[in-house]
Amino acid sequence: MAEVDKLLIQEIRSGADDAWMRFVDRFSGRLQAFVRKKIRDSATVEDIVQETFIGFINSLPNFDESRPIDSFLFTICRYRIIDHFKKTGRRPDISSLTTTDSQQQIELPDAIRGASTIYRSGERRRAEENALLQILQQEVTLLIENEAWIKLACLELIFVSSTPNKEIAELLQLSQPQVASFKHEFVDKIKRQMLRLGVNADLFPELYPDQQA
């Protein structure tokens, strides 16, 4: 988290009301713009932003200062939007599933889980995902530091949007073999680092593109 945000949080925790005003002033615009992408009714948009701020206040005692504030606020905001759509019947109800604790097992057919995926406890799975997150953070930071913008755009489109290689090549003015090579090199690097940390890469099918259907 940026130093300025850390100070702001400390001031809010110590009881400075003007710090809360600065916080609201700083984040309300982006939150409102975020909700407006999903909901048109302006009164509902304001309600959701307000609920997001209240949600933040409620989680303040446990707020992890290593995490960026806006990312945390957008996560709260998304949950408020999910709640709103659930109440209005506009989205499938996933709440009963997302609140599942680590001990509860839901049987998944083999085809769903993939041949190499074995059931793990929630805790272990989280540890493995955290390890992958750290590796990804390092790699993305390195690409940004090296100003490798086209490579970063390419990898993001491959892994986050699953955009086909041909389309990526056209968008970024690369050849298809270049796109494939960026992907191959990145996957190899991630797998090597996971191996070094003793993390099971089998849990992430994207790291085994040749085996995916």
Place this chain on the structure above:
Amino acid sequence: MFDEFSDTDLAAYLEEDLDANKASKLEATLINDKHLQDRLHTIRLQIAVGEHSLGSIWRQNNLGCPSRKTLGGYLLGILPNDQKLFIQSHIEIRGCLTCQANLADLEEQQTQNQEELTARATRYYKSSIGHLSQRRQDES
């Protein structure tokens, strides 16, 4: 057969993190597409047991998202071409909702009346400060 919507798209949809245009398209397709309905159900179950794909981990943690300062530079058109292309791809193709919101907010700050923006922030402040005071009292 190539699936128009990836598993990462479906997870983003369930987590309200999918670009609005793509979400509308997905909802329209879902009505008659049994295969897509089944895939969405599968992703719901995977989220339920705490499984996230590499793509979801990347998306949920906003990896690569440009800072507000950089987005400001993008708006002003002062970034190098490759960086500009990355941000364009990040916002328009990958459809990052967080950056779309930050960009819209920055544009609004340039065009909207400052008094209206302050009035809006004051409304949020007034409707939430009571909760903050209450929380402080509960803790002390």
